[in-house]
Amino acid sequence: MRKHVIIRRLAASVIAMGTLLSAAACGSGGGSGASNVAQDLVVARSLETTDMMPETAYSNGDIWAVQQVFESLTKNKADASGIEPGLATKWTKAADGLSWTFTLRKGVKFSNGQEVTAKDVKWSLDFAREPREDKPWQFLLDNITGVDIVDDSTIKVDLKQPWAPLPSDLAIFASAIMPANFGGKTEQEFRNNPIGTGPYQLDSWKKGDSIKFKKNVNYWDKGKPKLNTLTFKYVPDANTRKQMVQSGQAHVDEFPTAVSVEALKKTKGVSVQSFPSTSLIWVNLNNRKKPLNDIHVRKAMSYAVDKAAIVKAVYYGTAEEANTMLSKNLMGYDKSIKSEYSMDKAKDEMAKSSSPSGFSVTIQVQSGDPEKSQIAQILQNSWKKLGIDVKLQTLDSTTIYSNRKKGDFDIAMFEMTNDVSDPDEWMHYMFASDASVNSGYANSTVDDLIAKAASDDNVDNRKKMYAQVQQILAEEAPEIPLVYKPGLFVVRDGVENFKVTTLGQYDLTQTHLTR
Structure with missing residues (x-):
């Protein structure tokens, strides 16, 4: 029953978006060379926007929406x-x-x-x-x-x-x-109708479906934005997002699957655009839970992950193996850190562990994300060779992020992108004893290195300390880095100056439509 309800809801959403874009084609708006084209952009997004309060926004579904309305010093x-x-x-x-x-x-x-x-x-x-x-x-x-x-x-x-x-x-x-x-306003009133200095302001918000922004006519950077409206449409199913862009029911598909990229490159009317990124796909292990609190278990699981196979089978070469838990596009990344796939070493570590005969765990997998589902199956098969019985639990993204905050999980997979250019945020957020990823990992040496690096103005000193942190994490395997991904988007022809920064922010101040 639930599956049928979801299908009907998606079908209704697609029809609604088709109506929206058909109506938009008859409008008018600003934009270079586009005086007779409605400047109303629709982005089909993989994550839902659930919070528009800057301080409490948590997932990228929240963050990249907040950044359209608010600005910082x-x-x-x-x-x-x-x-x-x-x-x-x-x-x-x-x-x-x-x-x-x-x-x-x-x-x-x-x-x-x-x-x-x-x-x-x-x-x-x-x-x-x-x-x-x-x-x-x-x-x-x-x-x-x-x-x-x-x-x-x-x-x-x-x-x-x-x-x-x-x-x-x-x-x-x-x-x-x-x-x-x-x-x-009260805080709750402000959450529902936020006021910022960004290029856009909230127009309407249908929780669980879409959030729409309109041009901020008071924006300080004159002449921007070019768009009149911007809609982030929540479409968790990757195949549905692809179909919406191909059929003209959306202008942009956020995060197409790698398997669809080659075909889409040959599809008329759309282009696949790639942007440098700080994106890391990684396995979040709950270090509080037995036997994941055992370093030998974690190291065994890490050795048993064939990242080259994941890059080939899941990402078709569009991603690359991750050797550390720090993004390769951030200051302090250490390319010398080794990442090794060895079933022999994995079995040796299991033999030393508190669970040499194996155990059972559950991986939480985001619904509508075929790539993470594929990775979960690869992990399931690999860890089975160590006697680990892995169950897959499919949940919507909102529930998975909520569970992470509560520590209610065994294993989950996430995509991390940094929000600022300095690696300090990543270090504190991911690895400090009170880290927001809520993995339960705690190492006083790591805490000290992160704190000292942040208080040191010397960039070379900071890089050395961050390298030490990465080496400790490689040795203790509290989390397992999988792949570094570029930012891939499918964009319809006629969308000009669509840009996504290396830190993942949608820069839509100069984006406009010409058809």
Whole structure:
């Protein structure tokens, strides 16, 4: 019954989107060379948007929607090589490293027409750094002791200790600038109708189906965006997303399966676009649970993973084997870390473990994601040779992310992309003892290295410390890195300047339609 309901719901969604795009074709809007083309872009997305509050947004389905509405003091460069001005035009560090001063951009307004002031910035950063269980990114601002208003266009951020990643950390969506006191709304009212300084503002939101944005006419960067509306349509099934773009019911398919890419490259009316990415597909092991808390068990499982086979069978060569748990496109990545596939070594580790005869575990797999399903089956077959009985449990993405936050899982697979150019976020989020991935892994040496690296301005020193962290993780296998993926998207002809940054953010300020 549930399967039939889902099919009917998907069919209804496809019909609705077809109607939407057919109607759009008759409209008009801005955009270079497109005066008679409605500037209404529809993106078929693999993840649902469930939260539009910057500080509590958790999955990429939330984050990449939040980034259309909100902006921060600093901005990530498109290639993830550093930061550039955002709502602040410049910043300086005090000689002792214990404070930073930011000069605010003049003439910026919120989507409701209200001018952005230093008061809004202070309130936003104070709210973001206020500890709360539902704020997974608050740890990035832990070193801030206070935010002071110097004058109407200047603020000063005080720190407990020197903190090299601060300007980068302030580029994260969770440090977004909001109107003070939610612009007179309650927090819940603001969640349902957020107010930001980004290129778009919320138009409508159908939970479990789609979220639609419209152009922010008060956007400070004049002439942008080119689009009138932007719709993120939640379509968890990869094949349905592909069909929607091929038939013209959506303009962009987020994350086509690798098996479909070659065929789509030869399909008229669409193109496959690839962007550099920090994406890592990895296996999340719950280190709190027996026998996954046994290093020998984890190392056995790691040795038994044939990553080359996964790249070939699942990704058709579009991905590459991951040797560490840090993205290859981030500062500090250590290419010298070894990743070895050896069933002999895997069996030796199992023999040393607390469960030499094997055990049973469950892998949680996202529904509608054939690639992760394939990987799960490969892992199931590989680990079976070690006496490990693996059961596959298919769940929707929202439930899987919720279970991860609660620690309610044995094994799951996720895709990680960094949100800022500095690797400190990745290190804290993934590997610190209180890491948000909730794997239960704890290593005081790793904690110390991460903390020391963040307080050191010397890039070479930081790289050495991050290399040490990667080596420890390779030896203890608290998680298993699988593959590094580029950002792949199927885009209909007539969509111009569609861009996705190396950090995964949709940069749709200059995107427009010509047909």
